[in-house]
Amino acid sequence: MERKHWLIHIVLILGAVTMLVPFYWMLVTSLKTLVESTQVPPTLWPQTFVWTNYSDVWNSLPFAAFYVNTFGMIFFRIIGSVFFSATAAYAFARLEFPGRDMLFGLVLVTMMIPGQLFLIPQYEIVARLGQVDTLFALVMPGLVSAFGTFLLRQFFLGIPKELEEAAILDGCNRWQIFWKVMLPLARSGLVALGIFTALFAWKDLMWPLIVNTSLDEMPLASGLASLQGQYSTNFPQLMAGSVIAIWPMVVLFIIFQKQFIQGVAGTGSKS
Amino acid sequence: MAEVRLEHIRKAYGDNVIVKDFDLTIRDKEFMVFVGPSGCGKSTTLRMIAGLEDITSGKLYIGDKLMNDVSPKDRDIAMVFQNYALYPHMTVYENMAFGLKMRHVPKDVIKRKVQEAAASLQLTELLDRKPKALSGGQRQRVAMGRAVVREPSVFLMDEPLSNLDAKLRGTMRTEISRLHQRLQTTMIYVTHDQTEAMTLGDRIVVLNDGVIQQVDTPMNLYRHPCNKFVAGFIGSPSMNFLPARIVGEEGEVYLEGDGFHANVSYDMAQKLVDVGAREVLLGVRPDDIHDAGVLLADKKEIAGQGNVEIVEQLGATTLLHMRLGTQQIVASMPGGQEYAVGQQVPLVFNIDNLHVFSTHDERNLML
Ligand SMILES: Nc1ncnc2c1ncn2[C@@H]1O[C@H](COP(=O)(O)OP(=O)(O)OP(=O)(O)O)[C@@H](O)[C@H]1O
Ligand SMILES: [Mg+2]
Numbered sequence: 001m002e003r004k005h006w007l008i009h010i011v012l013i014l015g016a017v018t019m020l021v022p023f024y025w026m027l028v029t030s031l032k033t034l035v036e037s038t039q040v041p042p043t044l045w046p047q048t049f050v051w052t053n054y055s056d057v058w059n060s061l062p063f064a065a066f067y068v069n070t071f072g073m074i075f076f077r078i079i080g081s082v083f084f085s086a087t088a089a090y091a092f093a094r095l096e097f098p099g100r101d102m103l104f105g106l107v108l109v110t111m112m113i114p115g116q117l118f119l120i121p122q123y124e125i126v127a128r129l130g131q132v133d134t135l136f137a138l139v140m141p142g143l144v145s146a147f148g149t150f151l152l153r154q155f156f157l158g159i160p161k162e163l164e165e166a167a168i169l170d171g172c173n174r175w176q177i178f179w180k181v182m183l184p185l186a187r188s189g190l191v192a193l194g195i196f197t198a199l200f201a202w203k204d205l206m207w208p209l210i211v212n213t214s215l216d217e218m219p220l221a222s223g224l225a226s227l228q229g230q231y232s233t234n235f236p237q238l239m240a241g242s243v244i245a246i247w248p249m250v251v252l253f254i255i256f257q258k259q260f261i262q263g264v265a266g267t268g269s270k271s
Numbered sequence: 272m273a274e275v276r277l278e279h280i281r282k283a284y285g286d287n288v289i290v291k292d293f294d295l296t297i298r299d300k301e302f303m304v305f306v307g308p309s310g311c312g313k314s315t316t317l318r319m320i321a322g323l324e325d326i327t328s329g330k331l332y333i334g335d336k337l338m339n340d341v342s343p344k345d346r347d348i349a350m351v352f353q354n355y356a357l358y359p360h361m362t363v364y365e366n367m368a369f370g371l372k373m374r375h376v377p378k379d380v381i382k383r384k385v386q387e388a389a390a391s392l393q394l395t396e397l398l399d400r401k402p403k404a405l406s407g408g409q410r411q412r413v414a415m416g417r418a419v420v421r422e423p424s425v426f427l428m429d430e431p432l433s434n435l436d437a438k439l440r441g442t443m444r445t446e447i448s449r450l451h452q453r454l455q456t457t458m459i460y461v462t463h464d465q466t467e468a469m470t471l472g473d474r475i476v477v478l479n480d481g482v483i484q485q486v487d488t489p490m491n492l493y494r495h496p497c498n499k500f501v502a503g504f505i506g507s508p509s510m511n512f513l514p515a516r517i518v519g520e521e522g523e524v525y526l527e528g529d530g531f532h533a534n535v536s537y538d539m540a541q542k543l544v545d546v547g548a549r550e551v552l553l554g555v556r557p558d559d560i561h562d563a564g565v566l567l568a569d570k571k572e573i574a575g576q577g578n579v580e581i582v583e584q585l586g587a588t589t590l591l592h593m594r595l596g597t598q599q600i601v602a603s604m605p606g607g608q609e610y611a612v613g614q615q616v617p618l619v620f621n622i623d624n625l626h627v628f629s630t631h632d633e634r635n636l637m638l
Contacts, residue, residue, distance in 0.1 A: 162356035171373035
């Protein structure tokens, strides 16, 4: 019993260390001089702390705009995907209309197609709407989510039909049933979808890189990528930029830790 | 005023007819029970009254209004579901208030009504709890409370007690009776439990296979079942059915079958003479079979010898599962009597309570 306990701990500690080393390396490198950062063998602790790496990189790029764009993109994508997925999922789960199952099959199929295939048509849409280099362009592909529709449909299917019938007798119309009974009961599903959407939007690099080319319209991901081009060998500044880019996400994670873990681990099981 | 009238109601899913020609008038303030075996269409009928299912054909009136195309929320009904269907994300108070809120009843009125209903159902202490934190019986009472606050003109209940344990079910049964006396509202109650039906109903509808078998008061159903199905369904333990032959002429008629020979009452004899067929089905309730030894009965009255196979002692009564000829029968004896497996018991039938059914269409031939 006791030995097994230790074994599990050792495995977990190894896992944690593996995850933390890159973060540590990023932090340490961001404070080194350029020479020290490429030294062999590498140093585990900076010989001198070069805090100016941060001010230099902050001044060289419009980080304020990056933040605004990133959070704008995440905010509207969450609103959009949660709203549209929930309404679509409810329809697929509970309404009866001709072609319902076939349409839902099509939604599932889109999940199986590699996302890169959509890049060109999506760009076409944004370009023809005259929205290239705007916040809308960043948000657009994330407004609807096939995965979210699938996920929330499972949640709605798990809610007993009697609850809806009770709501009908209590005087609710369709929209009120959805809004006052179904949505609150699918809360953990909505939170999970919100988290997935935020994560995906945060990490999305390809799409912002293609659609928004002026620096002021970029989110953090593609903004940082441009840093790599400018300072291809200046690792300390690159790392300083990365630290500036990730700290809001880390703070958010710490604040929402509980919901985050519940959302990812408990999907589908709570109702 | 809320009489509920079902005129030739029919329900079909595709070619599958679930409810056939359901014709019934439920009087204002009546407690009407629908009873029948699983799958006979009780819930479906109730849900058509509620408006949760479409009516395939026929007419439904509540009060004087044709309700076929009226939406459920405008039918002035409230329903209690088998699994209660309480909103898990709302407190007990919110659950009970929800229906009123949706109907834009002023806040202070809602508050007063919910608190009144809660007090009468002993829920006052629980108003701030979520359903998850309630026991089965408490949830059941919340479900009732939610219906009560609406003050509907008809209450619909679909097996509201079937998720409770036996003891609680007994308590809740009396509570529902009391509720009905207090509210004086029409109630339609679905159950497959004949005890619930007998104890609660002013009248009972016995359903089988989507067809009404008989509508009557509990005692009339018990005493004068219209056919074998009703006779077997109402009463516990079930009536014994024994194939029998009508023997003899006017004045000297009796029923004879495998292992028994039953005298009949004068009235019955008169009627048996007129029955065309000779072969019938004799129905005897377990309560109407007595031990000739205990009764000190005359030898002439003994109907047959039962061979005891199983003895079930229930306290006040003892159930004897016996073999009579080649047939299985059940008799209910007073609890004080001792019986042993294998014992031969001389049996007497209560001749005033015998039933005779047609072997051909299972109709009660004595009605
Ligand atoms: N949506 C449906 N489509 C097809 N058949 C259905 C549907 N709903 C119910 N049925 C059938 O109708 C019949 C009656 O169902 P109903 O629920 O009314 O039975 P019940 O008398 O309430 O039984 P129980 O005591 O088990 O609740 C059943 O045979 C059932 O299979
Ligand atoms: Mg049912």
